[in-house]
Structures are given as structure tokens and as C-alpha cells.
Amino acid sequence: QKEVEQNSGPLSVPEGAIASLNCTYSDRVSQSFFWYRQYSGKSPELIMSIYSNGDKEDGRFTAQLNKASQYVSLLIRDSQPSDSATYLCAVGNNAGKSTFGDGTTLTVKP
Amino acid sequence: DGGITQSPKYLFRKEGQNVTLSCEQNLNHDAMYWYRQDPGQGLRLIYYSQIVNDFQKGDIAEGYSVSREKKESFPLTVTSAQKNPTAFYLCASTDRARSTDTQYFGPGTRLTVL
Numbered sequence: 336q337k338e339v340e341q342n343s344g345p346l347s348v349p350e351g352a353i354a355s356l357n358c359t360y361s362d363r364v365s366q367s368f369f370w371y372r373q374y375s376g377k378s379p380e381l382i383m384s385i386y387s388n389g390d391k392e393d394g395r396f397t398a399q400l401n402k403a404s405q406y407v408s409l410l411i412r413d414s415q416p417s418d419s420a421t422y423l424c425a426v427g428n429n430a431g432k433s434t435f436g437d438g439t440t441l442t443v444k445p
Numbered sequence: 446d447g448g449i450t451q452s453p454k455y456l457f458r459k460e461g462q463n464v465t466l467s468c469e470q471n472l473n474h475d476a477m478y479w480y481r482q483d484p485g486q487g488l489r490l491i492y493y494s495q496i497v498n499d500f501q502k503g504d505i506a507e508g509y510s511v512s513r514e515k516k517e518s519f520p521l522t523v524t525s526a527q528k529n530p531t532a533f534y535l536c537a538s539t540d541r542a543r544s545t546d547t548q549y550f551g552p553g554t555r556l557t558v559l
Contacts, residue, residue: 339487367546378535378550379488423487427546431476431495431539435487 338362341424341436350445354411358424358436361405367427368400370409372420373438379423383409414443448472449551451536456556458523458530466521466554468536475541477519478548481505482533494519495541523556531558 341358348354356370367386371379383398385391385407391398397410407426411418424436449470458464470477476495480488490503494513508527513519523530533555537548 369547378553379548380550381547384547425548429546431541431546432490432493433546433548437485437487
């Protein structure tokens with residue numbers, strides 16, 4: 336079992352729809368959770384970070400964390416073609432190390 | 446204008462050669478990291494360093510070496526012992542002084558073995 340698992344995708348949604356990306360992790364002592372966006376051929380960039388159970392909203396993005404279920408998700412509302420990218424889930428131990436999932440590729444069709 | 450720079454952007458290596466990838470940051474971050482990314486996969490940790498003159502192996506350190514002589518610099522050497530080095534290499538840093546694991550990435554180096 337991988338430490339951080341994501342839906343392999345690819346995920347395709349029409350423009351304006353909600354895209355839902357999911358991630359589960361195995362280490363119960365994990366403290367910090369991140370979603371990075373990576374465009375093809377580019378380096379990852381931080382989209383959202385979340386540390387406490389519940390929802391965190393930033394514009395069209397909402398991160399949801401459930402530590403009891405060891406589950407973190409990212410919702411993208413009103414999806415745009417520019418959201419088409421690979422989304423990486425990362426889990427940190429607050430001791431300087433993060434473990435990344437393999438990513439989910441999202442395509443938003445106009 | 447703070448950030449992380451990596452050079453070169455593209456690198457070609459012949460069989461049996463050692464090559465060194467450069468990573469420099471002016472963010473004043475203590476911790477620096479090297480990751481490898483293969484097509485369709487996530488990031489795998491090669492080495493990381495939390496302070497100058499100290500570094501630890503990550504999950505796939507075999508065939509790689511690093512040094513951390515300065516806070517700003519964390520070069521990665523891909524040795525001839527690394528049998529399949531063709532990949533996208535990413536350098537990152539974190540601000541451990543703020544106790545955060547948020548990673549800031551450089552633009553990457555794409556290494557190809559000829």
C-alpha cells in the first residue's frame with residue numbers, strides 16, 4: 336500500500352462543473368496536507384494547505400480534511416480549461432518531510 | 446525577487462558519466478530537497494537537508510550524492526551508479542523556521558541519458 340494514494344484518473348469534466356479530487360494517506364500521525372497543481376512540463380505550485388479537520392475555502396478551491404478517515408479532498412468549483420493540470424496530494428509530518436501521491440490528471444473541456 | 450533557480454534546464458548524459466545539477470535559493474530557507482519525477486508519477490525524495498553541512502537520504506538515494514556547504518546551495522550529483530537516471534529533477538525548499546512543510550519548487554532540470 337502506498338503512503339499517499341490518489342485516484343489515478345484521468346478525470347474529465349465540462350467547463351463550469353465541479354471537479355472532485357480525492358486522496359487517502361496511511362500515516363495517522365500526519366499533521367499537514369497539501370494540494371499542488373502541476374502543468375505539463377512545469378514544476379508543482381501550491382494550491383491549498385490544510386491542517387485541521389473540516390473545510391478550507393480559497394476562491395473556487397475547497398480542501399476537505401477528515402483525519403479519522405485519513406482522507407483529504409480538493410473541490411474545484413466552476414472549473415475552467417486553465418484548471419487542466421495534474422494535481423498532487425502531499426502529506427507532511429511537520430518534521431520537514433512530505434510524501435507525494437502519484438497525482439490525478441484533470442482535463443476541463445470547453 | 447526571491448525564489449529557487451535550477452540549472453541547467455536540460456541536461457544530456459552519456460553512459461558512465463557523472464553530472465551535477467545545480468540548485469540555488471534566496472528565500473533564506475533552512476531546508477532543501479531533491480525529488481525525482483518519472484512520467485505519470487509523483488515525486489520521489491532523493492535527499493534532503495535541514496541545515497548546512499547535514500543531509501539525509503530519502504527513499505531513492507542510491508546512485509546520487511549531495512552536498513550542503515552553504516545555506517543557499519544544494520547541488521545534486523547523478524553518478525554512473527544510477528542506472529536509469531532519465532527523469533525530471535526538482536529542487537525544493539521549506540521555511541522550517543515557520544514550522545511549515547509547504548514546499549517551494551524550482552523550475553526543474555530534465556536529464557536524459559544518451
